[in-house]
Amino acid sequence: xxxxxxxxxxxxxxxxxxxxxxxxxxxxxxxxxxxxxxxxxxxxxxxxxxxxxxxxxxxxxxxxxxxxxxxxxxxxxxxxxxxxxxxxxxxxxxxxxxxxxxxxxxxxxxxxxxxxxxxxxxxxxxxxxxxxxxxxxxxxxxxxxxxxxxxxxxxxxxxxxxxxxxxxxxxxxxxxxxxxxxxxxxxxxxxxxxxxxxxxxxxxxxxxxxxxxxxxxxxxxxxxxxxxxxxxxxxxxxxxxxxxxxxxxxxxxxxxxxxxxxxxxxxxxxxxxxxxxxxxxxxxxxxxxxxxxxxxxxxxxxxxxxxxxxxxxxxxxxxxxxxxxxxxxxxxxx
Amino acid sequence: xxxxxxxxxxxxxxxxxxxxxxxxxxxxxxxxxxxxxxxxxxxxxxxxxxxxxxxxxxxxxxxxxxxxxxxxxxxxxxxxxxxxxxxxxxxxxxxxxxxxxxxxxxxxxxxxxxxxxxxxxxxxxxxxxxxxxxxxxxxxxxxxxxxxxxxxxxxxxxxxxxxxxxxxxxxxxxxxxxxxxxxxxxxxxxxxxxxxxxxxxxxxxxxxxxxxxxxxxxxxxxxxxxxxxxxxxxxxxxxxxxxxxxxxxxxxxxxxxxxxxxxxxxxxxxxxxxxxxxxxxxxxxxxx
Numbered sequence: 001x002x003x004x005x006x007x008x009x010x011x012x013x014x015x016x017x018x019x020x021x022x023x024x025x026x027x028x029x030x031x032x033x034x035x036x037x038x039x040x041x042x043x044x045x046x047x048x049x050x051x052x053x054x055x056x057x058x059x060x061x062x063x064x065x066x067x068x069x070x071x072x073x074x075x076x077x078x079x080x081x082x083x084x085x086x087x088x089x090x091x092x093x094x095x096x097x098x099x100x101x102x103x104x105x106x107x108x109x110x111x112x113x114x115x116x117x118x119x120x121x122x123x124x125x126x127x128x129x130x131x132x133x134x135x136x137x138x139x140x141x142x143x144x145x146x147x148x149x150x151x152x153x154x155x156x157x158x159x160x161x162x163x164x165x166x167x168x169x170x171x172x173x174x175x176x177x178x179x180x181x182x183x184x185x186x187x188x189x190x191x192x193x194x195x196x197x198x199x200x201x202x203x204x205x206x207x208x209x210x211x212x213x214x215x216x217x218x219x220x221x222x223x224x225x226x227x228x229x230x231x232x233x234x235x236x237x238x239x240x241x242x243x244x245x246x247x248x249x250x251x252x253x254x255x256x257x258x259x260x261x262x263x264x265x266x267x268x269x270x271x272x273x274x275x276x277x278x279x280x281x282x283x284x285x286x287x288x289x290x291x292x293x294x295x296x297x298x299x300x301x302x303x304x305x306x307x308x309x310x311x312x313x314x315x316x317x318x319x320x321x322x323x324x325x326x327x328x329x330x331x332x333x334x
Numbered sequence: 335x336x337x338x339x340x341x342x343x344x345x346x347x348x349x350x351x352x353x354x355x356x357x358x359x360x361x362x363x364x365x366x367x368x369x370x371x372x373x374x375x376x377x378x379x380x381x382x383x384x385x386x387x388x389x390x391x392x393x394x395x396x397x398x399x400x401x402x403x404x405x406x407x408x409x410x411x412x413x414x415x416x417x418x419x420x421x422x423x424x425x426x427x428x429x430x431x432x433x434x435x436x437x438x439x440x441x442x443x444x445x446x447x448x449x450x451x452x453x454x455x456x457x458x459x460x461x462x463x464x465x466x467x468x469x470x471x472x473x474x475x476x477x478x479x480x481x482x483x484x485x486x487x488x489x490x491x492x493x494x495x496x497x498x499x500x501x502x503x504x505x506x507x508x509x510x511x512x513x514x515x516x517x518x519x520x521x522x523x524x525x526x527x528x529x530x531x532x533x534x535x536x537x538x539x540x541x542x543x544x545x546x547x548x549x550x551x552x553x554x555x556x557x558x559x560x561x562x563x564x565x566x567x568x569x570x571x572x573x574x575x576x577x578x579x580x581x582x583x584x585x586x587x588x589x590x591x592x593x594x595x596x597x598x599x600x601x602x603x604x605x606x607x608x609x610x611x612x613x614x615x616x617x618x619x620x621x622x
Contacts, residue, residue, distance in 0.1 A: 054427055054433070099608060103613040108569075110430055111371045111561045114606065118558035122598030129595065236554055240434055247431070279442035286435025290428040293422050 094212020366570020382539025568618025
């Protein structure tokens with residue numbers, strides 16, 4: 001545990017120092033993108049990793065919170081109340097979408113979230129008068145929280161990092177809380193959980209709403225970063241990328257989605273400067289990860305690491321192996 | 335003039351509903367039997383349209399082209415089922431995500447092969463002239479598409495209800511374990527249903543070509559409509575796919591014609607109502 005705490009401090013210091021380490025506005029902006037997508041992936045993973053609910057409509061929150069924010073700011077609201085109202089609106093819609101999606105407990109959940117996400121996309125695409133349609137709309141300026149200017153690249157990076165840290169702390173507490181435990185119970189043994197008197201539907205719905213809230217927070221960051229929103233940003237592809245980040249990194253671990261977000265964002269930025277076939281690569285990654293690495297990179301590497309470190313003591317392999325899986329499901333803190 | 339508008343829009347709606355039926359009946363059957371929503375189904379539809387475009391550009395007969403393109407898409411469907419989905423049998427969640435990955439690959443290859451411009455498919459020469467009846471003009475091609483969809487619906491009904499294979503598929507939908515137990519070759523049924531479903535989607539793509547054109551993004555436009563059809567009508571049921579297709583065809587088409595800004599919102603409302611009051615859909619055989 002003490003080693004874990006040490007590693008957390010080192011990781012935090014490194015993350016804060018990123019703008020000085022890498023320099024160059026282009027790379028700092030890329031790091032900010034990683035943070036924003038990390039928040040998206042963390043939020044979708046509240047449902048996926050702890051609740052076993054696969055959502056393909058997560059980019060819908062970009063539409064709900066993003067357009068709400070921009071429209072409120074354009075219509076004269078100040079930045080703070082616009083952000084709060086956008087979050088309230090988007091989270092309330094998450095409540096509605098959750099209630100609808102959870103009508104189907106199994107794979108229908110994927111279908112309904114996909115359909116809902118595409119309906120948000122379709123409305124954003126069609127409602128020209130409101131959203132500017134295909135051309136998108138601009139946010140006039142970034143906000144200045146507590147009077148601090150965040151228009152420069154490093155400052156925006158630290159702003160995103162602060163938000164991500166708050167979210168990470170919340171989601172870490174969430175996964176360790178009795179509620180998180182009951183969510184895992186609802187994932188693995190829904191019938192037994194009902195027998196024990198837990199309201200499985202309510203547990204799932206609350207998780208859906210919380211994931212929606214953090215997804216909306218990430219959406220605000222996304223809009224603050226780009227200062228622009230068009231329907232292209234909230235299509236099925238965006239939802240799929242966010243989901244892939246969580247799966248690739250490892251949905252059962254807490255840090256997995258962050259690693260996945262970093263890898264996918266970097267690959268996407270690097271690859272799209274050289275080749276145009278990003279979608280093929282995305283699809284191939286999807287297929288390969290699910291066929292060959294269903295538990296993702298982080299848990300996979302943890303298992304591998306433990307195998308290497310315990311090879312000298314074969315007698316102790318079995319108990320450690322069991323502990324390892326328990327560890328990775330509650331998340332090794334980085 | 336006013337009457338002409340309503341007639342045209344109604345015909346457009348039923349023709350679009352027919353296309354949706356070709357798309358979603360296969361989707362619904364696959365979901366009913368294998369319990370996975372095949373998210374590559376929209377891409378199959380688009381691939382059918384592009385195959386049709388290329389074959390027609392080489393001077394093929396329209397109806398023959400539709401069959402060949404449909405069969406080609408069907409073979410790709412078999413490849414997806416045999417080579418990819420089989421690898422992760424039992425992991426339904428993974429299978430769904432793999433079909434999504436495959437749909438991205440297909441869409442990107444289409445973009446590479448047929449560029450980003452919309453490709454219009456020419457309707458057969460003899461059907462381009464509008465049909466004049468009682469002083470009103472009817473678009474002939476759309477009427478023919480509707481007739482084909484109805485014929486396909488009857489054919490599928492007979493296949494499902496009156497043949498041995500249909501009985502086996504129904505048994506698999508209702509109780510997979512039992513079907514295996516009494517010696518039904520469920521594994522071969524999977525492949526067959528995949529062939530049938532993706533061929534229908536491919537044929538739908540060719541038939542839809544002259545109405546919708548083949549363009550990048552056609553897959554993402556059609557897939558949610560197929561999902562909504564199945565959510566409305568209920569999974570695994572032909573009747574559900576039939577009723578759902580025409581309902582969505584009408585709603586979507588009239589939505590676009592009368593309130594283009596809200597065309598998608600119009601679809602949202604019935605979906606909410608059905609999910610709240612009939613979570614299995616109108617005629618669902620299996621739990622979503």
